[in-house]
Amino acid sequence: MNRIDRLQAILTQLQTKKVVKAQEIADRFEISLRTVYRDIRALEEGGIPIGAEAGVGYFLDDNYTLPPIMFTTEEASAILMAGKIIPHLSDKNVDHAFQDALYKIKSVMKAEDKELLEKLDHSVKVFTGISEIPQRDSIYLHDIQQALVNKRVLKIAYFAKYNQILSTRDVEPIGLLYYALNWHLIAYCKLRQAYRDFRLDRIRELEISNETYNKKLDKAFDEYLEREKEQHQYFEIEIKISEPLSLEIQESKYWYGFLNEEKKGSKITMKFLNPDLNGFAKWILTMSAKVEIVFPIGLNTILLEMIQNICEKYQKS
Structure with missing residues (x-):
């Protein structure tokens, strides 16, 4: 990107937020902070009224308006x-x-x-393979976003699948997560006096209350995610397979925490990061004897036990 295009893009970025940090601009365009400062000065010399708040970032004067942005x-x-x-x-x-x-x-x-x-x-079409599942009118995404912005307590009726009980909760939302094909609300549950993960499709009713709470949402959300990482152990796994087999699992490997692969002679060495050795072992079983486990050794033990159980079952029958 040449400098003229970058200056225009920076001006557009300044319109997207109340205050934009210099580091955000540097990260977006992969430039140094010194270059950011020079670009901001160039915009100011061109007549753009850019304000600066020490230690915070840059902003456009409220009275300054730009013509409508044209999309490429x-x-x-x-x-x-x-x-x-x-x-x-x-x-x-x-x-x-x-x-x-x-x-x-x-x-x-x-x-x-x-x-x-x-x-x-x-x-352009998108096929998910689960088109028979109807799209819900609402899973409260908009309401939760409004509660996050205004720091409002949510009153929810939540159906817990593990005990089949519908309970009412007052929760303080700190973030939304999308994983395992579902949206999840991360919130402080007043009933449990702890942070909880609520799947949105299990929320039966939701109401935004007038009660507010005082939390730095970005800090609370980041701290929650860090705690989750620490509490859930992930295992480094390395296997060796043939090149033809590596082609067969090109799609499925990503479901099991694939990191990278390297060709060594006639074999492909693959590395994974996965929290469930039992689940990984079941996947390996589908490849019969074509897989060599490099580490962890415990994965061999799990596989051996699974194979022995299968043999015992079919020997009896």
């Missing part, structure tokens, strides 16, 4: 691609809001770009 075809295409995935990662309310935003983006594009996007729209 590449940027609009990327947003369209995201729109194809949104319905599978959210609920109908969020999907409708995103589609409305996409219409606004299309409305400011040139005619030839609109035609290109229309062609692309019909040529």
